[in-house]
Amino acid sequence: MAVENLRNIAIIAHVDHGKTTLVDTILQQSGTFRENQQMVERAMDSNDLEKERGITILAKCTAVQWKDYRVNVIDTPGHADFGGEVERIMNMADGVLLLVDSAESVLPQTKFVLGKALKKGLRPIVVINKIDRHDARPDEVLDEVFDLFVSLDANDEQLDFPVVYASGRDGWAALSLDDPRESLAPLMDLVVSHVPAPGLDPDAPFTMLATLLDRDPYLGRVLTGRVTSGRAKINMAVKAINLDGKQIENFRLTKLLSYKGLQRVPVDIVEAGDIICVAGMVNTSVADTICDLSVTEPVKSTPVDPPTMSITITVNDSPYAGTEGKKLTSTMIRERLFTEGETNVAIRVTESANRDAFEVAGRGELQLGVLIENMRREGFELSVSRPRVLYKKDEEGNTLEPYEEVFCDVDEEYTGVVVDKMTQRKAEMTDMRPSGAGKTRITFKAPSRGLIGYQGQFLTDTRGTGVMNRLFHSYGPYKGDMQGRHYGALISTDKGDAVAYAIFNLQDRGTMFIGSGDRVYQGMIVGENSRDNDLDINVLKAKQLTNVRASGKDEATTLVPPRKMSLEDMIAYINDDELVEVTPKSLRLRKKHLSPNERELAKKKVNKEKEMGVA
16 A cells, blocks of 8 residues: 555543543444454453453554555553553554543643653644533533643644544544534544655665564564565565664564454565564564664664662462462563563563562552563462662762652542642642532642552542542652551461451451451461551461350351452552562462561561661
């Protein structure tokens, strides 16, 4: 196909504003699926976790035929934790559709992804989506979008953006609120007329920037990217060079693939502007250039923002290790983590000197939680530490820590408690304004470490009605010590199955995390103490029975339901001397040192180091 008839667009938006649903409808209306073909909802969310959580984690490509034009559509993640994907995607697109919810309006990730697109010089089409919502306010939202463009230093050409009103779920788009609401044709026609053709040289030597890397069970490593110049044919000899121009490997293009709907199909020739996949390269990775043997200069690639948070992953050494999972050695964990680090450039993996612990650095709790959840489903057993923020030093040797911009949408009656809790976490309020429907939007600038574990507290404080969004802002001055968890842990003294009678008699000590019959072991955290100290308790103690008083004659033991936490909640909940034990079947909280004597020795050692540090 001629380059003039090719369009490459990325769909960007805040999480849950309807990107993936809109892509579904584009696929249906462009004739990609046969009329009798079954189509799953949110077809682009292929990963199990994506389907469960309703979010896009991995960027994905698809291609549709619209009249005489081939349109490559890239669905991008809306969550800033997966921003590594968004930054690279912009290198493949010539235009973007910016989706904004007609009621929620501009939110942090809208700002994040739009900023990346404007820096690349792309001219967005603004789609005000979910226009059929009962609380839709399209005119106000359009004003807020324009203000956002101005604040991100958009040029005059970018500020003159076309606007489309749409309902991705109902499958229609219109250029004005009064136009008929029939199909997505007005949107697709606008894409064809507004987004420029790639404008690349088809006669220059072949170059392609590798933008995405994934694994296929049949093809092995698959690199996806855009052909930035020239043409390539099957069996052509090429090489790969990194950003410094150093050669990585020589290769013959035995398998070239292009997109047709959701499928990757083999092709014999590719041209400048095409989004293609190359299979079989061994050492080439994201940001490398695959090119003709005569090329010496790599294609420029956008540097990825550095990780701001890390966790330590170690081998599971609990008494129940190996009983629920099959992958538990440090060698298996190492191989899996380094594979992840290779395919996900927003994650950085480093190994400890004794090779039994791995530091995994990423963008935030959600991204790290998704990695651990994926490993858990693959059969791994491991232990995970509390997240730590990554500090920097400025030129004068002062410590800097990462700050985030935090947007809280809460009912007016909860503004006081949210401001109070955020202030305790060393946050500074930068803005507060009504956002309609009795809600207030409060903006804070807060240290990242103060926000670890706050999400659950925020939902409790706002009775589940609040919405909190976070976005990396910058590195700033270290804010000093921060108060940790207010309450101590209830710790099991022995190994076995928890007994209802024992739990019933211990309920007044605090909140339980376990129920009757749950397996416990010495050093496992079975609840939260109602006081600030740790307390060892015996949850295995059964009632002493005699021939006078039989068990059946007693009143039934009524237990308060245990508090259940998600993986991310657990990772954020633990203190520095605690771990989360992750297995395919269970999530458990535990102390790093299981025996009380070892815990006491470790505590004395930490206190001694603190005294020496002060001295």
